[in-house]
Amino acid sequence: MxxxxxxxxxxxxxxxxxxxxxxxxxxxxxxxxxxxxxxxxxxxxxxxxxxxxxxxxxxxxxxxxxxxxxxxxxxxxxxxxxxxxxxxxxxxxxxxxxxxxxxxxxxxxxxxxxxxxxxxxxxxxxxxxxxxxxxxxxxxxxxxxxxxxxxxxxxxxxxxxxxxxxxxEQILPADYQFQIGKGTVLRDGKDAVIFACGLMLGKALQAAEQLAAEGINTAVVNMPTIKPLDSELVCRMAKQCGAAVTVEEHSIIGGLGSAVAETLTENCPIPLLRVGVNDQFGQSGKPDELLTEYGLTVENIAAKVKEAINRK
Amino acid sequence: MDTLELQAKAKELRQEIIKMITAAGSGHPGGSLSAADILTVLYFDKMNLRPEEPDWTGRDYFVLSKGHAAPAQYAALALRGYFPVEELNGLRKLHSRLQGHPVSSKVPGIDVSTGSLGQGVSVACGLAKGLKIDKLPNHVYTMLGDGECQEGQVWEALMFAAHYQLDNLTVIIDHNRLQIDGQVEKVMNIEPLDKKLDAFGFNVLLVNGHDIEAIQNAIDKAKTCQGRPTAIIANTIKGRGVSFMENQAGWHGTAPKPEEAEQALQELA
Structure with a gap:
């Protein structure tokens, strides 16, 4: 580690x-x-x-x-x-x-x-x-x-x-090149795609790993730039996978999830579910306790991926 | 320019203010007219400027924190040669550079976008602090309305200016005693303004904001003051120069009708 x-x-x-x-x-x-x-x-x-x-x-x-x-x-x-x-x-x-x-x-x-x-x-x-x-x-x-x-x-x-x-933790590979406005496919897949940013990227990768053990092949895309959104990549991965989940440590209103939903709805509608804070305020607690309390977990991401796939 | 010429120039500014607001059918004549003499002194006498080279690095900066007085600044810039006077007719119209409140990226001579009260004075602080960091001699002027002093951010900025000893900053308060809802004193009293500014660490000067020579002297004094910023409280009359607009809060943000404009221009002839 x-x-x-x-x-x-x-x-x-x-x-x-x-x-x-x-x-x-x-x-x-x-x-x-x-x-x-x-x-x-x-x-x-x-x-x-x-x-x-x-x-x-x-x-x-x-x-x-x-x-x-x-x-x-x-x-x-x-x-x-x-x-x-x-x-x-x-x-x-x-x-x-x-x-x-x-x-x-x-x-x-x-x-x-x-x-x-x-x-x-x-x-x-x-x-x-x-x-x-x-x-x-x-x-x-x-x-x-x-x-x-x-x-x-x-x-x-x-x-x-x-x-x-x-x-x-350091999540991105040693040769990673950040570019403003660009997302990066960290793990390719065909059954579903997870778009993630911030500290939830690591959990998204872990969820994809768990799903792989169950035979579900999930792509994970790092989306550090929320605006301007890399719409081309979002649409390409959406078409490739047919179901998507967004993951962010932010309200499900207005953040990465909304940005991806706007792009997909207009360009290539597919089932999309958002993992984030569900329009409610936080509270005091240890960071890990809070992430669990508000559903920002590997398990919840994996469950949402399965649900999105079921809606195909 | 001597005093008489500056007085004549201020009159020209006022004429252009009335004409452009009338042509626009909306705008803020009262606070533009109260600011006209001070802007005349700054743009035609005291500020280092090169209208033919608006981005000249040796220029002094002016930030119109009370951005709704844009017509006064536009008139000064046009008459000073930054852009054609005829363009003033485009004020507030679709696709015009002369937006309702000044925009830095559009108009030559406008360094800072303003319009939301309380912010221009902070931008001016940033300019003055940046010039200090670079050890450059340019001076920064900003003009606030007296009603604007009710914004909390103004006092954050003034605290900053004194703390960082920004003696390259001169804050001018256009003290015309009226705001949209009525008399400043009654809406939300800001007095004693001079004592407050003094307590905030400013070199405070009081001046008749329609007396060209008095304004000139105050600006000279401000520039020689070392170690602290200067605030010039300019006592003015809202709507100054047009009899029926003077001291009337109703003329804060109302354009004159054509016949009213005609009378105003006769008085300013």
Missing amino acids: SEKIATREAYGQTLAELAATDKNLVVLDADLSKSTKTCDFAKVCPERFIDVGIAEQNMITVSAGLATLGKHVFCSSFAIFAVGRAFEQIRNSIAYPQLPVTIAATHAGLTVGEDGATHQAIEDVAIMRAVPNMTVIVPADAEETRQAVRQLAEYPHPAYLRLGRLAV
């Missing part, structure tokens, strides 16, 4: 690495730098790190000013505050003028854990996905995060990067 690393850790490390080479890089935080890991950047590059205090709306909008000057801007807070508190600032001051700011939000999803529902963003992808000009990326592991951060530092558009608190 590989060493577990949270995507937020990989984010902070990568920013710190980029500090030496990208002199235009500026990083902002709203008093959570030790948690979001922007503190790693602050340590090596204090002159280009800006703490705005507990003021997320100001952080997002100050970022707009910095980007107007041509800076490569990353700004971080917890997903619930970055997206929830500062939604309209993101929409009107970042996305509308198409400024190259990456909102790198950590502590997304249920696996925030004990802090409870107030701190568990389960609708952030839905909100960001609805905003024109916005790119939405949900990395599955540390390496995918490193590659995403490096690409976003040069990316000339607004972006939302969704990161987690929980340490996760």
Whole structure:
């Protein structure tokens, strides 16, 4: 088993690495730098790190000013505050003028854990996905995060990067190449396809393994970019497999599941089931307990795959 | 330009404001007219600009945080030569660059998209902080409405400006004392504004926002102040220059009818 690393850790490390080479890089935080890991950047590059205090709306909008000057801007807070508190600032001051700011939000999803529902963003992808000009990326592991951060530092558009608190295993193969807007087939199959993102990718692969033991040949596709969705790949795999399941640590409303459903409905309708948080708030608990409580499990994914296949 | 010429230019700005809002059939005359003298001083006297090269890196920045006063900024830009004055007739019309609120990617001379109150001042803080990081001498100006100061984000931004000692930032408050629902004092009192700004760490200047020379002096003083940002509270009259619009909250967001526009233009002739 590989060493577990949270995507937020990989984010902070990568920013710190980029500090030496990208002199235009500026990083902002709203008093959570030790948690979001922007503190790693602050340590090596204090002159280009800006703490705005507990003021997320100001952080997002100050970022707009910095980007107007041509800076490569990353700004971080917890997903619930970055997206929830500062939604309209993101929409009107970042996305509308198409400024190259990456909102790198950590502590997304249920696996925030004990802090409870107030701190568990389960609708952030839905909100960001609805905003024109916005790119939405949900990395599955540390390496995918490193590659995403490096690409976003040069990316000339607004972006939302969704990161987690929980340490996760390295899921993607050593030769994995992340590309904004592209999905990757990690396991081919013909009976059903699972589209997954974030920390649920590992569980999707485990579910496919279990199903294989029962003679069900399930493809698994990593979908780190929720917007723009790799519709071509989604449709190709849908046609190949004839049944699909989406898996994400997010509400079933508006996230990967919705994005895939929209594409399939319009282009190649097949049975589709969504695994995610079923339109309800989270609660306090250990991350693994919460994932189990809300059905984000290998067993549930496998059951949903079988159900989707039965609906063919 | 001397004072008389600037006064004449401000009058021209006001004429264009009335004409374009009338042609559009909607818009915000009251707060555009109250801001006209300050914008005239900034665009025709105090700011370093190159209209023929809008993206010149040596330019000063202006952020219209009260984005609904876009007609005043459009008039200043057109009269300063950023784009043809005739284009002002396209204000608020389909496919026009001159959107109801300013858009940075569309209009030469507009550096920042604004319109949602409270955000422009934060963008200005980002500009000023970024210029400080690069040790560049450009100055950043932003104009807020007094009603806008009711937005909590304004105070987040002001705190930031003082904390990071942004003496390259000048915040101008167009204090015309009226907002959509009526008198600022009655809707949600923001006074004592000068004391609040002082307590937030600003160099505070009070000025008659229709006195060209007083505005010039205040802007000069702001630029020489070191170690802290300056706030200029400009006492103004909403609708200034058009008798029937002056001090009337009803003219915040209403376009004049053609006959009203005619009278307004006669008064501004």
